[in-house]
Amino acid sequence: MNQESLFLLFDLVGTFAFAMSGAFKAIRKNLDLLGILILGFATAMGGGIIRDALLHRTPVSFTTNLYALFSLLGCLAAAAWHYVAKGRRLLDEDRAFLLLDALGLAVFAVIGASAGAAAGLKPWSVVVLAALTGAGGGAVRDLLVLEIPMVLHADFYASAALLGGLSFVLLSGAGIQPSFVSAAAFLTTLLLRIAAIFLGWSLPKLR
Amino acid sequence: MNQESLFLLFDLVGTFAFAMSGAFKAIRKNLDLLGILILGFATAMGGGIIRDALLHRTPVSFTTNLYALFSLLGCLAAAAWHYVAKGRRLLDEDRAFLLLDALGLAVFAVIGASAGAAAGLKPWSVVVLAALTGAGGGAVRDLLVLEIPMVLHADFYASAALLGGLSFVLLSGAGIQPSFVSAAAFLTTLLLRIAAIFLGWSLPKLR
Amino acid sequence: MNQESLFLLFDLVGTFAFAMSGAFKAIRKNLDLLGILILGFATAMGGGIIRDALLHRTPVSFTTNLYALFSLLGCLAAAAWHYVAKGRRLLDEDRAFLLLDALGLAVFAVIGASAGAAAGLKPWSVVVLAALTGAGGGAVRDLLVLEIPMVLHADFYASAALLGGLSFVLLSGAGIQPSFVSAAAFLTTLLLRIAAIFLGWSLPKLR
Numbered sequence: 042m043n044q045e046s047l048f049l050l051f052d053l054v055g056t057f058a059f060a061m062s063g064a065f066k067a068i069r070k071n072l073d074l075l076g077i078l079i080l081g082f083a084t085a086m087g088g089g090i091i092r093d094a095l096l097h098r099t100p101v102s103f104t105t106n107l108y109a110l111f112s113l114l115g116c117l118a119a120a121a122w123h124y125v126a127k128g129r130r131l132l133d134e135d136r137a138f139l140l141l142d143a144l145g146l147a148v149f150a151v152i153g154a155s156a157g158a159a160a161g162l163k164p165w166s167v168v169v170l171a172a173l174t175g176a177g178g179g180a181v182r183d184l185l186v187l188e189i190p191m192v193l194h195a196d197f198y199a200s201a202a203l204l205g206g207l208s209f210v211l212l213s214g215a216g217i218q219p220s221f222v223s224a225a226a227f228l229t230t231l232l233l234r235i236a237a238i239f240l241g242w243s244l245p246k247l248r
Numbered sequence: 249m250n251q252e253s254l255f256l257l258f259d260l261v262g263t264f265a266f267a268m269s270g271a272f273k274a275i276r277k278n279l280d281l282l283g284i285l286i287l288g289f290a291t292a293m294g295g296g297i298i299r300d301a302l303l304h305r306t307p308v309s310f311t312t313n314l315y316a317l318f319s320l321l322g323c324l325a326a327a328a329w330h331y332v333a334k335g336r337r338l339l340d341e342d343r344a345f346l347l348l349d350a351l352g353l354a355v356f357a358v359i360g361a362s363a364g365a366a367a368g369l370k371p372w373s374v375v376v377l378a379a380l381t382g383a384g385g386g387a388v389r390d391l392l393v394l395e396i397p398m399v400l401h402a403d404f405y406a407s408a409a410l411l412g413g414l415s416f417v418l419l420s421g422a423g424i425q426p427s428f429v430s431a432a433a434f435l436t437t438l439l440l441r442i443a444a445i446f447l448g449w450s451l452p453k454l455r
Numbered sequence: 456m457n458q459e460s461l462f463l464l465f466d467l468v469g470t471f472a473f474a475m476s477g478a479f480k481a482i483r484k485n486l487d488l489l490g491i492l493i494l495g496f497a498t499a500m501g502g503g504i505i506r507d508a509l510l511h512r513t514p515v516s517f518t519t520n521l522y523a524l525f526s527l528l529g530c531l532a533a534a535a536w537h538y539v540a541k542g543r544r545l546l547d548e549d550r551a552f553l554l555l556d557a558l559g560l561a562v563f564a565v566i567g568a569s570a571g572a573a574a575g576l577k578p579w580s581v582v583v584l585a586a587l588t589g590a591g592g593g594a595v596r597d598l599l600v601l602e603i604p605m606v607l608h609a610d611f612y613a614s615a616a617l618l619g620g621l622s623f624v625l626l627s628g629a630g631i632q633p634s635f636v637s638a639a640a641f642l643t644t645l646l647l648r649i650a651a652i653f654l655g656w657s658l659p660k661l662r
Contacts (some may be wrong), residue, residue: 097508099302105370163517218477277608
């Protein structure tokens with residue numbers, strides 16, 4: 042399995058996990074069936090759609106069926122879990138689930154950074170685009186049900202994508218080979234996010 | 249009167265009704281004069297603007313004066329009604345008003361589906377664009393005054409536009425003539441929405 | 456100092472002041488360090504990013520480093536002030552600070568109107584784009600922390616930018632020389648906003 046197909050696999054795993062996290066939130070907020078689908082799809086595709094709107098490209102998720110399919114599967118899986126577990130256990134706070142989500146965050150960050158670099162953006166905005174692609178969907182999910190986006194006040198999530206984007210920019214700037222740059226940015230994001238999950242990292246606040 | 253001018257008429261009627269619904273909400277939320285105009289215009293134009301941003305086109309409503317004029321008239325009509333009825337009767341919960349709104353939903357859905365098909369999107373995203381064009385303005389209206397968008401938890405509204413979009417995609421795929429496809433998608437959306445109004449339809453929730 | 460470099464200076468002062476206002480709000484809402492940066496940058500760049508998305512241009516703030524630098528400085532200044540004043544005095548309600556902010560509003564309004572006119576939009580949407588560029592960042596700031604955007608219900612802020620945009624459109628239409636049109640639209644917005652600050656203007660509501 043080469044790097045490209047591995048990244049596509051992670052991309053779809055991430056889409057699936059993001060859609061699940063959106064659908065879970067929709068179920069808990071007592072939204073209807075359409076609301077569950079909208080929140081699932083918006084979480085899975087929101088980051089990429091915002092990125093593509095900023096880069097004035099037609100959303101990638103609208104020009105292929107693959108992301109829609111895995112978003113739908115994520116929504117169905119969340120509904121199935123809801124019936125099985127009946128709220129006794131919140132899967133999206135489970136570490137196993139968070140690892141799937143972390144795969145998505147890492148691969149989305151790399152895709153965002155690559156798109157920004159290809160569009161000729163400045164280094165700092167390549168970094169922003171990595172974080173926006175990775176964490177934008179979750180922010181849309183939170184805002185749609187009137188919660189202050191998690192990335193603004195808790196956890197170490199978008200920060201992992203930012204640092205992944207930073208490593209992308211630094212290694213690209215150093216003239217490293219693209220496939221290695223992507224792999225390094227992916228691993229930076231993934232490992233930082235995994236560390237955050239297991240060590241309970243969060244950013245300081247001003248007091 | 250040919251189909252094209254009939255659709256333009258419905259488009260303007262819908263713009264007017266959407267603007268009224270935005271202005272009514274603004275008045276009830278005690279926004280100021282500018283807030284009433286913003287909410288009216290955002291409700292009338294929001295769905296189309298989001299659609300055009302996703303398709304990287306300049307918003308149609310910004311390149312002609314017609315939509316602005318009918319949005320303004322909708323805001324004025326809402327203010328006039330507010331003074332006449334003094335809150336004794338909420339026009340935007342009146343069935344006569346909801347029928348005007350349904351005309352808007354149906355024609356906006358067809359316009360959204362056509363734009364998506366013309367941009368070469370996949371069938372599922374043509375359907376999404378129909379619903380987004382029809383129901384996006386109302387979602388923007390709700391979010392601006394911090395309400396969870398109605399389409400996420402109640403009524404049968406975006407669903408009518410989704411099914412209208414679906415009929416558009418299916419009939420287009422079957423090689424039916426474009427003007428008939430548009431008419432069928434329009435009627436599908438309109439009749440489903442009217443049924444929803446009179447029969448009190450809403451989508452189920454997971455429990 | 457010619458007009459162009461004067462406008463760039465005001466543009467950067469405005470970026471700085473807008474970022475400060477976003478960072479202050481983030482600190483008060485107890486967001487974390489990333490949340491402070493996001494709110495600061497979103498307030499400073501949000502209006503321009505929305506404008507550029509509507510005009511399907513890559514955001515100006517993403518293709519130069521200058522705006523990012525002054526946004527960062529604004530966030531740092533807000534944090535420094537927070538430590539110095541310890542909440543005893545709210546700088547962003549101080550008239551001196553509001554004057555800096557007014558400079559930003561005025562120059563952003565002119566930039567937005569110019570961009571709309573260059574894109575061939577209709578006069579009314581050139582006016583809208585002036586207000587959106589000037590006041591959009593503040594609306595994004597408020598929505599991200601779940602407050603109804605200030606521009607919808609209080610103060611005389613976006614209205615100053617609207618009237619500045621209107622003067623831009625009227626003077627352009629009268630065939631006046633571009634640099635004079637920009638100066639006049641800038642001064643219209645600035646003086647109206649300053650009057651609003653000192654005279655406590657706000658728009659009426661329907662009652």
